[in-house]
Amino acid sequence: MPEQLSALESDRDAVVQQLARLGDFRPGSVTAAFRRCGKPSCHCAQAKDPGHGPGFQLTYKTGGKTVTETLPSRAAVEKAEREVTEFRRFEQLSRQWIQVNQKICRLRPVQKEPEGWNAEGKKRLLRSIRKSRGK
Ligand SMILES: [Zn+2]
Known part of the structure; x- marks a missing residue:
């Protein structure tokens, strides 16, 4: 096994x-929002009043829809921030996992030539590749 390949395999194990x-x-982002309660007598009805809040929420997409969850306490905000930070870490590690695998695949030598690598064998392989692409 080439030395570079075993080094890449150790990198992959580490990832x-x-x-x-x-x-x-969890995917998503923590956002802060001010809101207007709608009571005409409330201070938030004034044009330059920032409104009530800030209220904190977690926003994420699921099935193409944006979902907003209210984060009612500081502990809830901190928990959600930890979770979305960890998700970014997950995304970063998955990208690294893909990249190191791509390098390994390029370097991995082909094993011994299989039996039947002739015109008929190539046709069979071509059919199975097309099938796996769903064509
Ligand atoms: Zn109000």
């Missing part, structure tokens, strides 16, 4: 171990 150690994670 996988970091992935396995990730804590709870």
Whole structure:
């Protein structure tokens, strides 16, 4: 095995171990919002009043829809921030995992030539490749 390949395999193991150690994670972002309650007598009805808040929320997409969850306490905000930070870490590690695998695949030598690597064997392979692409 080429030396570079075994080094890449160790890198890949390290990435996988970091992935396995990730804590709870979820996609989304924590945002703050001010709102107007709608009572005409309230201070928030004034044009230059910022409104009530800030209220904190977690926003994320699921099935093409944007969902907003209210974060009612400081502890809830901190928990959500930890979870979305961990998700960014997950995304970063997955990209690294893909990249190191691509390098390994390029370097991995082809094993011994399989039996039947002739015109008929190539046709069979072509059919199975097309099938796996769903064509
Ligand atoms: Zn108000």
